[in-house]
Amino acid sequence: MDKIRQVSGQAITEYILLLAILVSIFTTFVGGLVNSGAIDSLKKPLEKDFKYTYQYGHPEARGQNDGGPKFIPQHHDPQNFRIFINPPINQ
Amino acid sequence: MLCLKVEQKSEVRKQKKNRAGQALMEFVLGLMIVISFFFFFLKMSATFVVGNFIHYATFMSARAYMSSAKTQGDQQTNAEKVLQQMVGGRWKALIKPDSAAAGSVPGGFIGAGSYAQDDPSLDNWNQGATFAYTSKLSIYPWSKEGQGIDLKLTSESWMPREQSEGETKDTMSKITAQLAQAGVSNVQVEWDNGY
Numbered sequence: 001m002d003k004i005r006q007v008s009g010q011a012i013t014e015y016i017l018l019l020a021i022l023v024s025i026f027t028t029f030v031g032g033l034v035n036s037g038a039i040d041s042l043k044k045p046l047e048k049d050f051k052y053t054y055q056y057g058h059p060e061a062r063g064q065n066d067g068g069p070k071f072i073p074q075h076h077d078p079q080n081f082r083i084f085i086n087p088p089i090n091q
Numbered sequence: 092m093l094c095l096k097v098e099q100k101s102e103v104r105k106q107k108k109n110r111a112g113q114a115l116m117e118f119v120l121g122l123m124i125v126i127s128f129f130f131f132f133l134k135m136s137a138t139f140v141v142g143n144f145i146h147y148a149t150f151m152s153a154r155a156y157m158s159s160a161k162t163q164g165d166q167q168t169n170a171e172k173v174l175q176q177m178v179g180g181r182w183k184a185l186i187k188p189d190s191a192a193a194g195s196v197p198g199g200f201i202g203a204g205s206y207a208q209d210d211p212s213l214d215n216w217n218q219g220a221t222f223a224y225t226s227k228l229s230i231y232p233w234s235k236e237g238q239g240i241d242l243k244l245t246s247e248s249w250m251p252r253e254q255s256e257g258e259t260k261d262t263m264s265k266i267t268a269q270l271a272q273a274g275v276s277n278v279q280v281e282w283d284n285g286y
Contacts, residue, residue, distance in 0.1 A: 055246070064205045
């Protein structure tokens with residue numbers, strides 16, 4: 001009986017050691033993602049495209065504070081002309 | 092012999108219990124990741140919903156600013172009241188109003204935009220209400236300050252502003268003076284405020 005208990009303890013120890021290795025690999029992987037800029041590229045659609053779409057109605061539009069005006073249809077400058085094209089309807 | 096079998100059975104049960112504990116630990120570890128993603132998307136969805144409402148609030152505020160009143164100051168006050176009522180001090184867990192905005196409502200600004208010009212034929216449309224705020228999206232619930240995604244958003248609603256009653260009376264008196272100067276006596280300028 002005592003022998004069986006000792007084997008059980010060994011399994012737990014191995015489990016903890018394996019878990020430590022897995023956590024280390026995960027931490028290294030996430031750290032690598034952060035350092036490589038992959039997280040920043042994942043942020044871009046929210047921090048840039050969505051921001052400008054929310055503010056100006058188009059992901060490429062820019063206001064005066066963002067280096068524009070660009071694609072601001074109300075502005076008198078003809079360079080700001082833009083066409084809103086609806087996606088084709090598949091029947 | 093019987094005693095040995097009973098002991099073996101109880102040992103098998105103990106091992107089964109140990110395995111159940113291992114599964115529970117793995118479930119908890121897996122659940123932490125699942126819950127992180129779940130709450131990230133939940134918060135992002137809530138931020139989008141609030142963002143749409145803020146668009147509506149700036150639109151309503153710009154409408155109030157556009158509508159005529161006794162003075163331009165009254166138009167501004169009306170617009171600030173609408174913005175304050177709709178977004179002032181709300182959703183503190185989701186949004187943080189931009190402190191750099193100059194208006195009386197935190198994060199809000201009411202007045203002429205950067206393109207506004209006095210000439211109505213040019214960019215007279217660039218008057219209205221804006222609301223700037225930051226919404227923090229944490230990838231993990233335990234994210235520290237500076238981690239996660241800081242969404243810096245601005246809602247803009249621009250409409251041409253109608254002249255206030257005071258400005259209209261100024262225009263009326265100018266036209267009356269010009270007519271008198273030109274010696275036109277058969278034209279009378281009348282005040283018509285619509286009722």
